[in-house]
Amino acid sequence: MSIRSENAKMVGKLAVVAAGMFAFGYALIPLYKHICELTGINILSLAELDVPGGAGKGAKLPANTQVDTSRTITVEFDANARGPWAFKPAVHSMQVHPGELATVMYEFQNTQNRRMSAQAIPSYAPRQAAAHFNKLECFCFNQYTLEPGEKKQWPVVFVIDPRLSKDVTTITLSYTFFEVGGKTPAPPQQAALAAAGAGA
Template identity: 80%
Template sequence: MTLRAENAKMVGKLAVVTAGMFAFGYLLVPLYKHICEATGINILSLSERQVPGGGTAGASVNLNTQVDTSRTITVEFDANARGPWEFKPATRSVDVHPGALTTVMYQFQNVQDRRMSAQAIPSYAPHQAAAYFNKVECFCFQQYTLEPGEKKEWPVAFVIDPKLSKDVKTITLSYTFFEVGGKTPPAPQS
């Protein structure tokens, strides 16, 4: 066999391997989707879902199987400001199902005539709920600076873990908003 014939044979083999790799990569997406549907893994990202009794729910239906719709928890929101701020939740309470993603807004305003920086510190009641209250997005994760008179609204997105004790019917999420980097009063003398 000549060198030219061997090279042509090698190019043919490489072309078959390349086509096979491309086909495998192309088929991974539907294969992955079918494996996920069969095992129940990654169910949140599927756009279509089989409905019990047969049929398809529809192209835009996302079913979250982690939501406990058998119970409802009332989440109350509280706001305290340590300093010259107007700080309050946009809504005082919401009823949520454990496992459901919920977003609420908090409103802030710097009522001073100077620029101020602050940060919020959360607390929970009952205290045992803190371990089951998972914040996905929260203004308490960082410090904020507001100009004189500036108003802002920031979200708190959270999920209550369905493993929370069924005894807990109400959770209070309280934030205290502190000025940071400002003048700190001296410690009290004993």
């Protein structure tokens, strides 16, 4: 048998092995789901189940018992830009229950004709709310680089701790967006207090 025919046979075997591996990998996902359904393990979302007695499409999931539906807190969103660029929240306020997961989008656009890097720092009013305002996802303290005219949106996913004092009915979440490399600005509350002190 010539070397050429041996090589051709070897290539054929390798092609069959590669095709078998691809088919096996492709079949893993439905196989994994089927095994999980049979054994009842690794069910991350009850909404995905469509079995008798389970939570299928249109079925109501158990309520989150940590949500305090007896209280409503108004969360106001503020945006301050230290420089010539656009920065704003998608909504100016929303009402949430303590313990309820909520999301607000912030939009930033570099209106300059040069690339820039910037980041944001948050502040809260009243100050006591800071310890009870839990952000699960936030763009704050991360540095972002935007090209001239580039626009981006970032989510803030948060939960207000039900242990927040019942006297607090409104919380203001304020962000100050500033260019990296410049002087870090004071949070809006401190800047306002400093201005008031200077005018006194």
